[in-house]
Amino acid sequence: MSALLRAQALSFAHPGQAPLLEAFDLEVRAGALLVLLGPSGCGKSTLLRLLGGLVAPTAGAVERYPRLRVAMVFQEPRLLPWRSVAGNLDFALEAAGLPRSARPARIEAALARVGLQGHAAAAPHTLSGGMAQRAALARALCVEPDLLLLDEPFAALDPLRREALGAHLRGLLGPGLGMVLVSHDVHEAAALADRVVVLGGAPAQLRLDRALAPEERGSPAVVAALRAALRSAGAGGAV
Amino acid sequence: MSAAAGRLPARGAALVAPIAALALWALLAAVWSSPRLPGPLAVAIALAEAALNGPLWADLGASLSRVGRGWALAAAVGLPLGAAAALGGPLFGGLRLVAGALRPVPPIAWVPLAILWLGLGDHGATFIVAIGASAPIFAQASWGLARCPPQLLEMAHAVGAGRRQVLLGLRLPAALPALSAGLRTGLGVAWTSVIAAELLGAQSGLGYRIGALRLGLDVPGVIAHMLVIGAVGALMDRAVAVAEARLLRWPAGAA
Numbered sequence: 001m002s003a004l005l006r007a008q009a010l011s012f013a014h015p016g017q018a019p020l021l022e023a024f025d026l027e028v029r030a031g032a033l034l035v036l037l038g039p040s041g042c043g044k045s046t047l048l049r050l051l052g053g054l055v056a057p058t059a060g061a062v063e064r065y066p067r068l069r070v071a072m073v074f075q076e077p078r079l080l081p082w083r084s085v086a087g088n089l090d091f092a093l094e095a096a097g098l099p100r101s102a103r104p105a106r107i108e109a110a111l112a113r114v115g116l117q118g119h120a121a122a123a124p125h126t127l128s129g130g131m132a133q134r135a136a137l138a139r140a141l142c143v144e145p146d147l148l149l150l151d152e153p154f155a156a157l158d159p160l161r162r163e164a165l166g167a168h169l170r171g172l173l174g175p176g177l178g179m180v181l182v183s184h185d186v187h188e189a190a191a192l193a194d195r196v197v198v199l200g201g202a203p204a205q206l207r208l209d210r211a212l213a214p215e216e217r218g219s220p221a222v223v224a225a226l227r228a229a230l231r232s233a234g235a236g237g238a239v
Numbered sequence: 240m241s242a243a244a245g246r247l248p249a250r251g252a253a254l255v256a257p258i259a260a261l262a263l264w265a266l267l268a269a270v271w272s273s274p275r276l277p278g279p280l281a282v283a284i285a286l287a288e289a290a291l292n293g294p295l296w297a298d299l300g301a302s303l304s305r306v307g308r309g310w311a312l313a314a315a316v317g318l319p320l321g322a323a324a325a326l327g328g329p330l331f332g333g334l335r336l337v338a339g340a341l342r343p344v345p346p347i348a349w350v351p352l353a354i355l356w357l358g359l360g361d362h363g364a365t366f367i368v369a370i371g372a373s374a375p376i377f378a379q380a381s382w383g384l385a386r387c388p389p390q391l392l393e394m395a396h397a398v399g400a401g402r403r404q405v406l407l408g409l410r411l412p413a414a415l416p417a418l419s420a421g422l423r424t425g426l427g428v429a430w431t432s433v434i435a436a437e438l439l440g441a442q443s444g445l446g447y448r449i450g451a452l453r454l455g456l457d458v459p460g461v462i463a464h465m466l467v468i469g470a471v472g473a474l475m476d477r478a479v480a481v482a483e484a485r486l487l488r489w490p491a492g493a494a
Contacts, residue, residue: 054397072397078390081489082412091408095400125489143398 004028004068004147004178005051010060011203012046020046022203023060028147033170033179035189037226038199044182045151047204048072051180052149071140073150077132079124085111085135086120089142096143110142111135113172130161134168141172148172150181154188166192186226191218198229207232277459285459286466294448299467301443302433305361309368310429314422317373321380321421326406338377346371346432350439364436364444371432372425379424383417384410416487423479430472 007026013019020043028034028051038044049055051062052072064070071092079088089107098106111117114134124132133153140148150169154162170192173179183189189196190212198208208229216222261279268278277285289295324334349370353363387410395405437446445464452460 052397054393072394074390074394074397076390078394080391080409080412082415082487091395091400091404092398094408095395095398095404123489139398 002030003065004030005062005064007047007051007062008060010047010050010057010062012043012050012055012057019058019203021050021057024204024206026051026197026206028178028180030146030178031173031175032194033173033181033192035193035196036180036182036199037186037189037196037230038184038204039230040184042199042202043204044184044199047199048149048151048180048182065146068147069143069145070147070149071143071145073133073136073140073148073153075152075155077124077129077136079132079135079139081124083124084120085116085122085124085127085138088124088135089139092139092143098143106142106144107138110138113141114138114168130157130165133157133165137165137169146176146178148177148179150179152182152184162188163191186223186230187218189226190222193217196226198226200230200232274456275458277462281459282462282466285457286463289460289463295464295467298443298445298448298464299471301361301441302437302445303471305365305368305433305437305444306426306429309365309433310372310422310426312365312369313372313376313425313429316369317376317421317425318380318418321377321382322384324377324381325384326410334377335381338374338381342374342378346428347435347439350436353436354440359440360442364433364441364446367436368429368432372429375424375428376421379417379421380414383414383421386417387413419479419483419487423476423483426475426479427472430468430475434468 005028007024010021010024010026011019012021024047026047036044036047046055050057052070053062054072079085080091083091086104086107089110090103093103093106107120108117111120114137116131116134116138119127119131119135124135127135133156137153154165157165166188169179169181181192193212195211196208197206199205200207208226210225212222265278265280268276320334323331324338346367349367350363353366357363357366391409391413392405395409400408433444434446434449437444438450441447445468449461449464452458452464
């Protein structure tokens with residue numbers, strides 16, 4: 001599997017504050033789901049934004065595969081409330097420079113991939129939390145990204161919907177699509193990941209980098225190992 | 240209990256306060272028994288008289304026309320200046336200081352200058368209306384366009400939207416509720432301003448008519464015209480609120 005992007009000696013600090021990241025290295029490969037696991041406030045969301053190019057590092061660089069297309073899903077759906085579901089996807093396609101005539105087919109295909117066919121004309125405030133987050137996922141998918149960056153996308157969902165959407169995400173994985181998912185939940189990480197990177201400390205250090213075989217996914221041993229790594233990462237007994 | 244049966248008493252209850260106010264007015268008029276406070280019946284007769292034979296409709300037309308022109312002028316000036324203050328950097332941001340210094344001056348305090356500059360009549364009153372209405376329109380535009388939800392801005396950045404798309408596809412629609420609130424408040428201020436302006440410096444309109452009727456000691460006429468002013472103002476506000484609800488159908492604060 002080839003590298004989609006490579007963070008090299010990445011450092012980041014908010015102006016006038018202690019560094020969140022210092023000389024951090026990470027390689028993200030295609031076709032796999034990488035979970036960035038860490039306690040709240042450890043800098044994992046910032047790392048995700050650095051990988052996505054939403055914030056600039058204070059030192060180091062993110063080297064990307066040429067013409068890599070990255071899309072992002074946030075904790076909240078962040079849908080434009082004045083546009084329909086289809087209109088929200090159209091916003092991303094317009095930004096991507098897709099001609100108007102090519103957009104409806106893309107929108108339809110993306111909505112089908114997340115199980116929202118038939119909801120194209122719905123207003124965002126009429127959707128349930130889970131449906132709204134799936135619409136946000138469709139907005140990310142419609143630009144046909146090579147890499148999906150997900151910032152705790154299940155945080156606002158109830159456990160049942162969380163599990164369903166997680167399984168759905170794994171179903172979308174393929175040779176052309178890699179994912180980086182930020183989470184603070186060991187069970188979620190153990191259940192979904194091909195590879196888990198545990199972060200902790202300030203500035204954030206790599207505490208564990210472990211690949212999971214399919215049969216290991218969700219196993220109590222993995223959960224225990226991740227929990228132990230999180231403890232050493234400074235989350236105490238809270239997890 | 241059916242929904243209709245549940246609503247009827249509520250609708251009836253809402254009428255208690257207006258009827259009580261009317262009754263109190265009638266009682267005070269009867270007790271005082273002075274031409275300085277006519278009762279509801281005398282006012283109703285004066286109203287019918289003005290509507291059927293008097294210049295009520297011409298006055299109403301003159302006032303509404305000034306409000307329409309002054310309000311449109313206020314929007315034409317206030318919206319672009321508000322946009323400039325919100326998006327034009329520190330140089331244009333200073334417009335807020337100018338507006339902040341002018342806002343405490345009530346529109347009616349501009350009457351002397353309006354008369355000096357534009358004379359008694361149409362233009363002066365329209366100018367006062369524009370001055371009054373432009374303050375809330377400018378304030379809401381500059382506030383609404385500056386204050387786009389940061390989560391949505393980050394989303395737009397993440398999908399790679401350019402400056403033009405962020406402005407037209409995000410900032411402007413996100414500011415529409417504020418722009419609409421400014422226009423609605425501005426219309427209310429325009430209506431109260433036109434009455435004040437006409438009272439002091441015009442030859443027609445509802446405000447002018449109230450002053451003229453007072454000089455003729457026609458108290459029922461004065462009160463009848465006051466009621467018209469109140470009713471028209473309430474109707475205009477209602478009309479804008481209905482238009483707003485039809486155009487802006489997403490709930491406030493949704494993101």
